[in-house]
Amino acid sequence: xxxxxxxxxTKTASVGICDGEKxxxxxxxxxxxxxxxxxxxxxxxxxxxxxxDIKDIDALAVTNGPGSFTGLxxxxxxxxxxxxxxxxxxxxxxxxxxxxxxxSDGSEEVLYAPLMDARRGEVYCAAYLNGxxxxxxxxxxxxxxxxxxxxxxxxxxxxxxxxVYPNIEIINSFNKKYLIAPEHIIFGSGPSVIRAALKxxxxxxxxxxxAEYLRLSQAERxxxxx
Numbered sequence: 001x002x003x004x005x006x007x008x009x010t011k012t013a014s015v016g017i018c019d020g021e022k023x024x025x026x027x028x029x030x031x032x033x034x035x036x037x038x039x040x041x042x043x044x045x046x047x048x049x050x051x052x053d054i055k056d057i058d059a060l061a062v063t064n065g066p067g068s069f070t071g072l073x074x075x076x077x078x079x080x081x082x083x084x085x086x087x088x089x090x091x092x093x094x095x096x097x098x099x100x101x102x103x104s105d106g107s108e109e110v111l112y113a114p115l116m117d118a119r120r121g122e123v124y125c126a127a128y129l130n131g132x133x134x135x136x137x138x139x140x141x142x143x144x145x146x147x148x149x150x151x152x153x154x155x156x157x158x159x160x161x162x163x164v165y166p167n168i169e170i171i172n173s174f175n176k177k178y179l180i181a182p183e184h185i186i187f188g189s190g191p192s193v194i195r196a197a198l199k200x201x202x203x204x205x206x207x208x209x210x211a212e213y214l215r216l217s218q219a220e221r222x223x224x225x226x
Contacts, residue, residue, distance in 0.1 A: 002059075003091075004082075005191060011030060011071075012029065023191045026189055027045060062076060097199075115163030161181075
């Protein structure tokens with residue numbers, strides 16, 4: 001099955017095409033241009049590299065949160081439009097699951113901790129140990145998350161995601177053995193979205209696709225305070 005995977009949940013946009021486990025094309029851009037400007041262009045480039053027509057795609061996969069509210073909406077709208085036009089199914093996956101899939105090598109006794117910068121002193125986070133998600137997708141202060149993962153038995157932690165470097169001082173104070181994912185895999189990728197979709201994703205009709213933000217938007221918070 002040929003799947004097109006898209007992640008626009010952060011400042012970095014990623015697109016990939018896989019035929020089963022074989023990666024046919026993968027692009028990741030960290031650029032000032034908005035996702036709405038570059039996403040369709042990246043999809044077109046990926047199809048050309050893979051020597052495919054858009055009609056050759058059997059299904060689409062997309063991250064539906066957590067992440068940037070605007071970025072998620074752009075990615076979901078793009079995928080829903082393509083699924084509608086092509087009459088293809090859609091898989092939605094957690095952005096944190098995709099980040100985990102991008103760094104996991106199946107090692108036991110390693111706790112994987114994807115972190116996304118949620119701003120306002122918080123991170124979007126989850127934890128995976130021995131192939132299982134042991135802390136569900138959450139939004140909380142990083143210090144609170146670090147206390148939670150200390151409850152598990154592991155040899156070391158691998159931190160990944162765009163929430164790492166904005167919080168590097170807090171991470172450096174962590175009194176357990178840890179590593180930070182290499183720069184080339186610390187962000188998500190289109191193929192990792194596809195791998196996460198095949199493992200954890202839900203196949204949906206495009207009309208049922210929705211974002212999982214984990215917390216209210218700024219506008220919703222202001223409205224609730226009135």
